[in-house]
Amino acid sequence: MFDYLVIGCGLAGMTTSRVLAEKGMKVLIVDKRNHIGGNIYDYYNEAEILIHKYGPHIFHTNNKRVWEFLSEFTEWREYQHKVLSYVNGMLVPMPVNLDTINMLYSTSYNSLTINEFFNNVKENVEEINNSKDVIVSQVGEELYKLFFEGYTKKQWDLYPYELGKEVTSRVPTRSNRDPRYFTDKYQGMPKYGYTKMAENIINHENIKVMLNTTYKEIKEEVKYSKVIFTGCIDEFFEEKHGELPYRSLNFIEETHDMEYYQTVGVVNYPNDYDYTRITEYKYLTGQKNDKTTIMKEISKADGEPYYPIPKPENKKLYSIYRNEADKLENVYFLGRLGTYSYMNMDAVIYQALQFCDSILE
Structure with a gap:
């Protein structure tokens, strides 16, 4: 007899399972995949390079509790993530910063004068309703088209004005030369990998x-008191109100006989090629190897669900499932897929920790 049946061995499922187990609860984790870790799963490829199977995961947070929780289970490799964007035939820093502007426009702004540029180009948007509003209110129409419009269309098959404002609210602009993609207090990569x-x-x-096992296969076969479901909420209800849409990804892995392929861990391609970005994993892991592995990402509609699509009509459909979920006893929904939320890793973990707080009170 298990106290909890946890569906999904990703961050939400693992976090809740560990906290509950330490409180004496018996937990069974079930995952339909053949490995643990969910989308953070990493492994060594044939060239003995550690890569992330489901795209790059760089850990960063300002949440001390989340950082301390994970630090119980890993040492950290110090890593400050840097991203370049290929626009107008140049590789320029992303997020847009002082150097980005000076490189693009052959100007010589400094940290004291760069705000003159942004003040001149940004548009006055009375009400921020979508992702385009967020961007043009910060950097104006031209930079919006250079860096965001094409990238967003490739990533979501939607233009920024069709997406909720939360999608691009995570992308800052800077009036200094800080090239780091994230400025969170706590940043790093698990020293020995996510797996x-x-x-x-x-x-x-x-x-x-239990791996290679679905909820349907197991729910009548074992005894348990409560369920924590971290898969797709519409799947739990057999999609009876309709299917919630997600974006998926196709990964093209290439190993090259050279020490490095590019100069940073990730290069974005907002306007050129079918792929959105190229990740070179040796930068993330700090590995030494004569060869290097890169991964190109091409967004697609079908396949493994990665990103809930934040459109008003999708949120409305989710709310119907959410109302059904609220009526269930002893069944809880967590994580990106379970709550149809576009969350970073730290937010998923914090949601799980708070959930444990609420049921252990």
Whole structure:
């Protein structure tokens, strides 16, 4: 008899399982994939380079509690993520900063004068309703088209004005030369990889794991008191109100016989090529190897669900499922897919920790 049946061995499922296990609860984690860790799963490829199977995951947070929770299960490799964007035939820093502007426009602004530029180009948007409004209110129409319009269309198959404002509210602009993509207080990569960290999280005598198994297959076969569901909420209800749309990704992995392929971990391609970005994993992991592996990402509509699409009509459909979920006893929904939310890793973990707080009071 298990106290909790946890569906999904990603960050939400692993976090709740560990906290509950430490409180004496018996937990069974079930995942339909053949590995633990969900989308943070990493592994060594044939060239012995550690890569992320589901695209780059760079950990960053300002939440001390989340950082301390993960730090129980991993040491950290110090890593400050840098991104370049290929526009107008140049590789320029992203997010847009002082150097980006000076490179694009052959200007010589400094940190004291750059705001003159932004004040001249940004548009007065009375009400921020969508992602385009967020961007043009900060950097104006021209930079919007250079950096965001094409990238967003490739990523979501929607233009920024069709998407909720939360999609681009995570992308800042800077009036200094700081090239880091994130400025959070806590940043780093698990020293021995995400999969090793995941192994440590679920390594507890009160936690059992079953892979290659779906909720449908297991729900009548074992005894349990409560369910924590971190898969797609519409899937739980057999999509009876309709299917919630997600964006998926196709990854093209290439290993090259050279030490490095590019000068930073990630290069964005907002306007050229089919792919949105290229990740070179050796920058993220700090590995030494004569070869290097890159991964190109092409967004698509079908496949593994990665990103809930934040459009008003999708949120409305989710709210119908949410209302159904609220009527259930002893069934809880967490994580990106379970709450149809576009969340960073730290937000997923914090949501799980807060959930445990609420049920353990």
